[in-house]
Amino acid sequence: MLIRHPPDLPGSEITPQGLYLRRRQFLHQAGALGGAALLGGLAGPARAQAGFGPLVKSPTSTDEKPNTRQDITTYNNFYEFGPNKDDPARVASRMKTRPWTVQVEGLVKKPLTLGLEEILKLAPLEERIYRLRCVEAWSMVVPWVGFPLKRLIDACAPLGSAKFVEFQTLADPEVMPLVRLPLLDWPYTEGLRMDEALHPLTIVAVGLYGEVLPHQNGAPLRLVVPWKYGFKSAKSIVRIRFAEQSVTTTWMKAGPGEYGYFANVNPEVEHPRWSQARERRLGEFLKRKTLPFNGYADQVAGLYTGLDLRRWF
Numbered sequence: 439m440l441i442r443h444p445p446d447l448p449g450s451e452i453t454p455q456g457l458y459l460r461r462r463q464f465l466h467q468a469g470a471l472g473g474a475a476l477l478g479g480l481a482g483p484a485r486a487q488a489g490f491g492p493l494v495k496s497p498t499s500t501d502e503k504p505n506t507r508q509d510i511t512t513y514n515n516f517y518e519f520g521p522n523k524d525d526p527a528r529v530a531s532r533m534k535t536r537p538w539t540v541q542v543e544g545l546v547k548k549p550l551t552l553g554l555e556e557i558l559k560l561a562p563l564e565e566r567i568y569r570l571r572c573v574e575a576w577s578m579v580v581p582w583v584g585f586p587l588k589r590l591i592d593a594c595a596p597l598g599s600a601k602f603v604e605f606q607t608l609a610d611p612e613v614m615p616l617v618r619l620p621l622l623d624w625p626y627t628e629g630l631r632m633d634e635a636l637h638p639l640t641i642v643a644v645g646l647y648g649e650v651l652p653h654q655n656g657a658p659l660r661l662v663v664p665w666k667y668g669f670k671s672a673k674s675i676v677r678i679r680f681a682e683q684s685v686t687t688t689w690m691k692a693g694p695g696e697y698g699y700f701a702n703v704n705p706e707v708e709h710p711r712w713s714q715a716r717e718r719r720l721g722e723f724l725k726r727k728t729l730p731f732n733g734y735a736d737q738v739a740g741l742y743t744g745l746d747l748r749r750w751f
C-alpha cells in the first residue's frame with residue numbers, strides 16, 4: 439500500500455475532498471509509471487549534517503519539551519515529494535539546495551535576486567523553540583534555527599503600497615515526483631499580510647536542532663509562522679512577491695471551504711470534516727486541547743482586532 443495514515447485519522451479527513459480525488463488519480467497514474475518504484479526508488483543517502491555552532495535561545499521559545507529529531511524529520515508534509523508522511527524523508531535528499539537563490543519581485547524598489555549566502559548574513563541566527571500545529575490535528579515542538587522574517591523583508595525593500603507578501607516554493611519535476619501530477623496547484627504558494635510577515639514571531643528557518651535544515655523540513659530556507667496552521671509555513675522558498683492584494687493560496691485552491699487565507703489556529707472553527715478542538719502531540723497518546731492562535735494569542739491576537747475570526751479563518 440502506498441498510502442498509509444496515522445491510525446487516529448481516517449484517510450478522508452486528512453485531505454480536502456478534491457485533493458483526495460486527485461490523489462487517487464495520482465495513484466492511478468503512478469501505477470502506470472511503476473507505482474512503488476517511482477516513489478521508493480528515489481530514496482537517497484542521508485546528507486551529511488552541518489552544525490551552526492553555539493546559538494542564543496530566543497526568549498520567544500516555549501519551555502515545552504521539543505519532539506525528537508527523529509519525529510521532526512520523519513513525519514512530514516511536503517507534498518512535492520509524496521503524499522505520505524514518510525515520503526519526504528525518503529525522497530527529498532534528491533533536491534539540490536546549493537546554489538540557491540530567491541527571486542524578489544512585485545512592489546519593491548527594484549526586483550532582485552538574493553543568494554542563500556547573502557540571506558544567511560542578514561541577521562544573527564538563533565534558536566527558537568516553537569509549537570507547530572498541523573491542520574490535520576497533530577502538533578509538535580521544534581527547536582528551529584532561524585532569524586526574523588522582517589530582516590529578509592527589509593532587505594527586499596518593499597514599497598509602501600505593498601500590503602501582502604507572497605511566497606512560492608521550489609517545483610522541480612526532476613527531483614519532485616509529485617509536481618508532475620495535479621495533486622496540488624504547483625508551485626506551492628502561500629501568503630501573509632504585511633503586518634503578520636513583519637511580526638517578531640515570524641521567522642525564516644534554516645536549521646533545526648542546531649544543524650542545517652534537513653531537506654524534508656524545507657531546506658535551505660522556509661517560513662515558520664507559529665500561530666497559524668502548519669501549511670502557512672512554506673518550505674524551500676524560491677520567490678517572494680510583494681502585492682497590494684492577497685493571493686489565492688495553494689490550499690485555498692485545493693479546498694476553498696476548508697482552508698482560509700489567514701489559517702490562524704482556532705479550536706472554535708471546525709474544519710468542515712473534523713474538529714480542531716484537540717490535537718495529538720507526536721509521541722503522545724492522549725490528545726491535548728488546541729489553544730487559540732496555537733498558544734501565541736497574547737502576542738498576536740492584536741493583529742486581528744475587528745476581524746471576525748470565524749468568517750476569516
Ligand SMILES: Nc1nc2c(c(=O)[nH]1)N[C@H]1C(S)=C(S)[C@@H](COP(=O)(O)O)O[C@H]1N2
Pocket residue numbers: 510513514515516517518570571572573607608626654655656667668669670671672673674
Ligand atoms: N513547499 C511546501 N511547504 C509546505 C508543505 C508542502 O507540502 N510543501 N506542507 C505544509 C504543511 S501542511 C505543514 S504541517 C508543514 C510541515 O512542516 P514540517 O514537515 O517541517 O513539520 O509544512 C508546510 N509547508
Ligand SMILES: [Mo]
Pocket residue numbers: 515571572573574667668669
Ligand atoms: Mo499541515
